[in-house]
Each structure stands twice: as structure tokens, then as C-alpha cells.
Amino acid sequence: MTSVATVPEGTVNPYALSHLDSLESEAVHIFREVAGEFERPVILFSGGKDSIVMLHLALKAFAPAPIPFTLLHVDTGHNFPEVLDYRDRTVAAHGLRLHVASVQEYIDAGTLRERPDGTRNPLQTVPLTEAIQRHRFDAVFGGGRRDEEKARAKERVFSLRDEFSQWDPRRQRPELWQLYNGRHAPGEHVRVFPISNWTELDVWQYIQRERIELPEIYFAHHREVFNRHGMWLTAGDWGGPKDTEPTQTRLVRYRTVGDMSCTGAVDSDATTLDAVITEIAASRLTERGATRADDKMSEAAMEDRKREGYF
Amino acid sequence: MTTTTDQSADPLAETTLLRFATAGSVDDGKSTLVGRLLHDSKSVLTDQLEAVEHASRNRGQDTPDLALLTDGLRAEREQGITIDVAYRYFATPRRRFILADTPGHVQYTRNMVTGASTAELAVVLVDARNGVVEQTRRHAAVAALLRVPHVVLAVNKMDLVGYEEPVFAAIAKEFTAYAASLGVPEITAIPISALAGDNVVEPSAHMDWYGGPTVLEHLETVPVSHDLTACPARFPVQYVIRPQSAEHPDYRGYAGQIASGVLRVGESVTVLPSGRTSTIAGIDALGESVDTAWAPQSVTVRLADDVDVSRGDLIAPSGDLPASTQDVEATVCHVADQPLTVGRRVLLKHTTRTVKAIVKDIPSRLTLDDLSQHPAPGQLVANDIGRVVVRTAEPLALDAYADSRRTGSFLLIDPADGTTLSAGMAGASFAEAARAGAAAPAAGDDDAEWDF
Numbered sequence: 001m002t003s004v005a006t007v008p009e010g011t012v013n014p015y016a017l018s019h020l021d022s023l024e025s026e027a028v029h030i031f032r033e034v035a036g037e038f039e040r041p042v043i044l045f046s047g048g049k050d051s052i053v054m055l056h057l058a059l060k061a062f063a064p065a066p067i068p069f070t071l072l073h074v075d076t077g078h079n080f081p082e083v084l085d086y087r088d089r090t091v092a093a094h095g096l097r098l099h100v101a102s103v104q105e106y107i108d109a110g111t112l113r114e115r116p117d118g119t120r121n122p123l124q125t126v127p128l129t130e131a132i133q134r135h136r137f138d139a140v141f142g143g144g145r146r147d148e149e150k151a152r153a154k155e156r157v158f159s160l161r162d163e164f165s166q167w168d169p170r171r172q173r174p175e176l177w178q179l180y181n182g183r184h185a186p187g188e189h190v191r192v193f194p195i196s197n198w199t200e201l202d203v204w205q206y207i208q209r210e211r212i213e214l215p216e217i218y219f220a221h222h223r224e225v226f227n228r229h230g231m232w233l234t235a236g237d238w239g240g241p242k243d244t245e246p247t248q249t250r251l252v253r254y255r256t257v258g259d260m261s262c263t264g265a266v267d268s269d270a271t272t273l274d275a276v277i278t279e280i281a282a283s284r285l286t287e288r289g290a291t292r293a294d295d296k297m298s299e300a301a302m303e304d305r306k307r308e309g310y311f
Numbered sequence: 312m313t314t315t316t317d318q319s320a321d322p323l324a325e326t327t328l329l330r331f332a333t334a335g336s337v338d339d340g341k342s343t344l345v346g347r348l349l350h351d352s353k354s355v356l357t358d359q360l361e362a363v364e365h366a367s368r369n370r371g372q373d374t375p376d377l378a379l380l381t382d383g384l385r386a387e388r389e390q391g392i393t394i395d396v397a398y399r400y401f402a403t404p405r406r407r408f409i410l411a412d413t414p415g416h417v418q419y420t421r422n423m424v425t426g427a428s429t430a431e432l433a434v435v436l437v438d439a440r441n442g443v444v445e446q447t448r449r450h451a452a453v454a455a456l457l458r459v460p461h462v463v464l465a466v467n468k469m470d471l472v473g474y475e476e477p478v479f480a481a482i483a484k485e486f487t488a489y490a491a492s493l494g495v496p497e498i499t500a501i502p503i504s505a506l507a508g509d510n511v512v513e514p515s516a517h518m519d520w521y522g523g524p525t526v527l528e529h530l531e532t533v534p535v536s537h538d539l540t541a542c543p544a545r546f547p548v549q550y551v552i553r554p555q556s557a558e559h560p561d562y563r564g565y566a567g568q569i570a571s572g573v574l575r576v577g578e579s580v581t582v583l584p585s586g587r588t589s590t591i592a593g594i595d596a597l598g599e600s601v602d603t604a605w606a607p608q609s610v611t612v613r614l615a616d617d618v619d620v621s622r623g624d625l626i627a628p629s630g631d632l633p634a635s636t637q638d639v640e641a642t643v644c645h646v647a648d649q650p651l652t653v654g655r656r657v658l659l660k661h662t663t664r665t666v667k668a669i670v671k672d673i674p675s676r677l678t679l680d681d682l683s684q685h686p687a688p689g690q691l692v693a694n695d696i697g698r699v700v701v702r703t704a705e706p707l708a709l710d711a712y713a714d715s716r717r718t719g720s721f722l723l724i725d726p727a728d729g730t731t732l733s734a735g736m737a738g739a740s741f742a743e744a745a746r747a748g749a750a751a752p753a754a755g756d757d758d759a760e761w762d763f
Contacts, residue, residue: 015540015573015605019328019407028597028609029568032549036622036663060597061609064562065554146398153397160729169395174425174646176734177720178568179660183729197409199400284357 020206024057027194029178030157031061034139034192035068037182041139041192042099042132045071047083047090047215048257050143053203054194056212058141059094069141070097074128076120077104078238078260086215099135101127118239119262125310129165132189139182141192147199148287151303157196163187167306200255200287201280208273219276220253220268231264255280255287326404329535332411332426332459334450335436340467344436344505345399345412348527351512354401396422405531420453420679420694421646424734427457428720431535434463434526435486439472439502442482448489449679455493456642456696456736458716461533462490462498465526470504474517493682501526540605543631544572545710545718547662548624552611564595564611565620570662570717572628573605574612579629582620583708588629589614606717623664625708625718633718635706639668642677642712642740643699643723643733645691651699651723651732652690659703659735661721667704668723674698677740691733698740699733711738 017025034041043058045051058067073087091098103123106112112123132140146153156172158180173181182190195203207214225232225248226241233240235247238260252265253276270276302310335341349355399410411426427433433454437447454462464486472478483500490498501510502521509515512527524532552564578591593613594604604610612626620626627633639659645651651670659668676688676697684698691697701723712719723733 016327016535017608018325020325022328022607024597025568025607025609029549032566032568032609033663036550061566062550062552063595063598064556064559065552147400150397153399154395172395173731174421174734176425176428176646176722176731177716178429179662179720179722181660181722181724181729181731183658183724185728197398197400199402199407201402202407286356286358 020202020209023195023198023202024060024206026178026197027054027057028061030180030192030194031058031141033180034141034182035062038139038190040135040137041069041141042072042135042137043067043069043141044128044143045073045087045090045098046143046257047073047079047087048143049203049207049214049218050145050195052090052212052214053198053206054141054143055090055094056210057194066095070099072099072101072128072131072135072137072140074101074124074131075103076124076259077102077107078120078236080215080217080234080254080257080260082217083215083257086213099131101131103127119259121259121262122305122310124259125165125305128310132165133163133187137189138184139190139192141194143195144193145198145200145203146196149302151306155193155196155306157193158182159191159193160184161189161191165189167191169303169307201277204273204277204280208277215257217254217257220251220271222249223252223265224249225252225265232266233262233264234260236260326402326406327535328407328409329432329530329533330409330411330430331432331434331530332413332423332430333434333436334413334423334426334453335434335467336438336444336446339436339438340505341412341436344434344465344467344503344511344526345410347505347508347511348410349399349401351508352401352403352527354399396426403527403531408530420449420696421644421734423450423453424457424644424646427453427459428716428734430457430459432461432463432530432533433459434465436465436467437482437486439466439468439478439482443485443489445680447486448682451486451490451495452493452677452679452682453644455490455495456644458712458736460496462495463526463529464490464498464500465505466500466502467505469502469509469515469518470507474502474509474515476518476520479521499523499529501529540571540573542571542606542715543633544574544578544628545570545633545662545715546574546612546626547664547718548620548622548626549663550622551620562613563617564613565624565626566609566611567626567663568609569604569606571606571715573603574610576602580614580626581629581632582618583625583627583632584635584706585619585624587616587618589616589618591615623662625662625664627708633708633710635708637703637706638671639701639703639707639709639721639735639737641699641701641721641735641737643691643697643735645693645695645697645733647725647730647732648693649725649730649732650690650692656726657701657732658724658726659701659707659721660724661707661709662718664707665724666707667726668701670699670723671702672700674700699735701735709737712736713738 103120106127144152154169156175184190224235226245235241253268254265270279333341397412399412401408413423413426435450466479466482479502487498502518503510505511510525514525546569547567548565549567552566554562576591581588592615594601595611596604653670653673655670657668659666675684675686676695710718719737721735722731725732
């Protein structure tokens, strides 16, 4: 029967792209679509590995010209000093423009109130959405990946947000072929996720292949930490530890970079990219499950935050 | 683990990427199949399983409900159904996979279209007890319509029919005959039990009569992206890169993703719609200068002459140009809640070009169940598939979808609010194309043995 084909073993297609090349090509295409169709795009840049990879992809997409976008960082006020340092060095090295939306300023002004649990991650939504409105950004690149979380698995590459930045998962546009629909009314904007289809391991392999520099906290180092709800948090000005939480020095590294009050370190002796990749490939925990308190708040914590305008 | 241990290579080595979609009716066991693929490839991690166990316990369920792994939205968990396409990721030492997990419910045909539009392979699930049913034919038709190059028929729940070969052979024969008549180029039928694990990742101990690959083995070895490079080159211009810096005062590069075929330095090319000709002077593949580039690479092309080129233009080999037309005949799947009517003004997005257009005619609507054409339906509503004639304000360099999924596809968009209305596939309908190409002996007519 001719229609039932068996695949010849060992067939080598000279035009097959490696998975990293496929993902890179797709992400670059997405960056260029936005550059071609939007007036005021911005890249959310936190100094974390996903946004660092996004920036690297954008640099490649428009080379030898500069990136035609500005950057926006939502600063919780509880960021790792190493990461802020990395952020500022990167911005200077590439001659980029950085906008900073500060959670601390909102708290100082009385517009936002500190939560009893001390985490500021959910507080980022208001400064983010107001910065989008103020600067009239019409496309906002985020480093969200669909493998991170089950609500993110439902996210489109081009995700339309209303004038309140809200995400309505039931009213998403079908996304067909590579024909991204970025049409939006004034006041609305589109969140764009160029690395939607990447996994944590893809990101690390790409960082290794492209020799991209990262903040040091991603690699094992001795750090003063204390245990809260089973997570190793870094002691610091943000308010930890309490009297009942003794600190200790441990050899740790971070898998994600976020607010210091809710981003946990993992025990690790991985001091090199190779060692980090080996460790992640063998891990039985997702990066968020291992190190993010904010996602553990409820079964739909991410979906609920995204609906409100979170990235 | 015959599927993975025969390659002793580094599990982190560079591999290829396969995008595939699953389709199945509500109770065909699609979640179980997806769950097993994810689980056995170590893609379900401890904390995710714990979260599912925790949520299942909270609902008073004794055993973990694996559907909670894939149903990511509140509304999906509340109703116990999958509403929207979700994308999932897993890997083996041979290949990385992006799975478009599409809901099987009838009212979500548009979601299968969404999932299938980027898929190189579709897995259609059938319950061995029920055989080929209406929904199976609908899934086969959508896969054919979207020109998914490879289709896998997974005959599931073989454990419930005593693992009997004749049951499988009859279903496989019926499906293959039907799918081949629609023009599906390659069909692989695999008898499985997703629940018991037969032939999903591990070969079954219960079906000695089957000598073919397991589902995962097939996914790992099926060739990818060959169809793109065999076609004539098409390069839609996305963005013009002009640094105007001291270092690059004269650089003018046309950035884009090669939609099909191969581009070579020195090749004579024509820019459409202007028709101006030039030669490829250089290709920059994301920072590296190369002589050749192929689909789907994102590159920057430099031309020898200073011709006028901007976003929306198409660069193609001068000897192999697509036809330019303002009268587009196409099959569309209508994906919006508001209907598509004759006389409606729309925007048409084709590659990097968006033009004004008007719906001149809707000659027919396709009934997926029996593939009959319902003439002059007047309008198309959500999930309808129909033929349309669209007049565009400017000429489009359009290929037939049968020749190129990338340059033969388009969107119809509501100019008022930006809603994506329809997914369009230019050229003859798939049924017509299949009939035209059915010169070869019709598959399924003889009692040929299965080539397992």
C-alpha cells in the first residue's frame, strides 16, 4: 500500500535546521514583524535570562543597525544588586534607552500598599500598565515562555490587551501560520512573546552557544540565606529575615530572577554553563516550582495575575 | 527504551524540531496519549504532578486527574473540557517537539485549524471500538485542507478489542482510503493503547503482528521541512535595515524569513509587485555572511542594484515567479463569531503585506461530515469552511496553498476592530486538487497487505 510510508532510517536532510536555529529564526521573525507594524514597541527587560536572550535576539535581528526599540524595567525595589548592575552595564554597552517603572515610588506615594507577606511581584502590574499608557507603547515584548506555567501554555505569541491591559483567555485571536495579527485600537496594546516556544533548557543551550554573559547569581556562589516556606531567600534590606528565621551561608544559585522577597535560590555547585545545563537537564522540578512563591498562591495564580495585566 | 537508547549521544546535542498537532474526539483518549508522551519523556516534573495531585484531592478525586496537567485555564478545569489550543514541549535525545494540543469538540474546528496551520504532522486518534466516525473524517479533512504533510492515525484502546489485528486493519484501511482521497500525502497507522502504554513510547507486548514504529519512534524519525526547500524561493520583505552609521554608511538590507526554497548569492531575482530585477549581492544570516540560505531561516538579503524595496514586497527568482492577482479564490475557515458575508469590506494579510479587500462571493460552504458542497450559503459563520472570492485593492504575489503553506495562506481581518475573521488558503479546494491528482490507482481499492 503506497500511502503508508515507512521512514527510511538514517535519512539526512541537508536543509534541516537544528532546533535552536528554528527557534532563533522564529523569534527574529517575530521581532521584525513588530518593528514593521508598530509605532512604539518596548522590550521588558529585567536582567533575567529570558529577557537577556530576547535582547540578544533583537540585536541579531536588526544588525548591523541598532535595535529600534527602547527597554522598560519594572523595578520592584527588591531587585538583586548584581542584576541591576548587569542591567545598567548592558544598556550602556549597546547604547539603549531604558525606562524604569518603580514599585517603590508607588508605595512611597501611597498609591500601592505593601502586602502583608512582603512580596512585591503582584504589585508590578500597576506600574507596568501605567508606564505602557504613559509612554503609549503599542507593543510590549515579554520573555514569557509557554513551558513555564499552564496558563502561559495558552498564551498567544501576539496577545491583545485592552486599554486596562487585561488578558481575556477566552477571547484570544486564533493564531494561524506565522501570520501574526497586531491590529489594535488606540489605547489597546499587544504583548509579544518571541520566545514562547522555547523551554528553559533551550534558553540555557542558546546562552551557551551564543556565549551570552549573565548576572553572576545564575551560577553557584556562597550566599547568606534563610529558609521561609521551604525556600532559600536572600537576606537583605527588603525585610527578611524575621527574628525567628536564622540565616546561614550556603552554596546556591538562582534559576529565575525576580523580586528578592519571593524568588528562592537552589542548592547547587554549578559554577559554569556546562554544569548549569547538566543540572537543569536532570532536575525533577520546574524552574517556577523550585523558586517562585508567587505561583504557589493558588491553582490559577498566574492566570489571575495575567488577566489583570501582569506579564 | 529502544526509542532512545540506540543513540548513546549526548542528550543535550543539537537536534531537530518537529511541530505536531493532536486531534481526537472528546473520549478518544487524547489527554491520556498526550499525558503519556509528556510523562514518559520526563516532561512532567515532580512539582507539576504534585500540583495535580493536590488539586485532584481538593476536588475529592481518589486518583490524580492528568487532564489537569493540560487544562490550564480556570474555565477549563471547572468544566472539565479543553477550550483552547495549548502548546506543550517535550524532548528526546533525537528531537525536540512542540505539540499543539487542540480541543476535539465539534464547535472548536477553528482550534484544530489553528493547531494544524503550523504543524508538520497531525495525530488523529480513533477509538478502536468505534472505528472511523464523523469526527475522524472531520479531523482528516482539516489535516488535508491545511496540507499537514504527515498524518498519523493512532487507533487507540486496542486493549479493549483484545489487541486484534483485523480490528486495526479494517480501521486503518478505511481511514487511509478516505484520507488519501482527500490528498493527504502520507499516512501512518499505529495500533496503541494510551492507557496501557502499548506502542506509544514502548513497543507493545500484546501485538506481535505489528512491526511498525511506536508513536514516539515515528515522531522522532519523520523527516521535517523537506517540503519547504523543494519549492521555488519566496522571500517576503519584513523590514528594511539601514544603519546609516559611520561604520555602515551604505548598508541596505532586506530582512525577512525565507518562506520557501533556497536563496543563493549571484541569483537573478525580481521584486514584486514592482517587477524590478536585480541580483543577490549578499546574504547575512544573523551576523554571518553566507552563500546560500533556505526556508525557514531568518536572513537579510542585499541586492546589487539600488531598487525600491519595502515591507510587503516579495523577492523571488526571476525565472520562477508567483502569479500576481487582485482576484483571490480561496478556501477559508471562518474563525470569528461575527459572520463573513458577501460585500463585506475586510483587510487581507498575506505574508508581510496587508491590503484592503472586499468579499465578492461565497460560492459554497463545505460540509465536513460528507465533504459535500452547499451552494451559495450567503454567509459563513464560526467554524464554517467555505469557498470565497475576494477582490483586493492591490495585486498580491500569491502562490496556491497547495504549493506553499507560507505564501498561499492569508488572514481576513475586520478593519473596524482588528478581529481575525478567517484563515484563507489560496487556490483550488483540497477536494478538487485531490481529484485532479488522483490519476494513480486509488488507495484502498485492493486488498494489498499492510506495509507495516
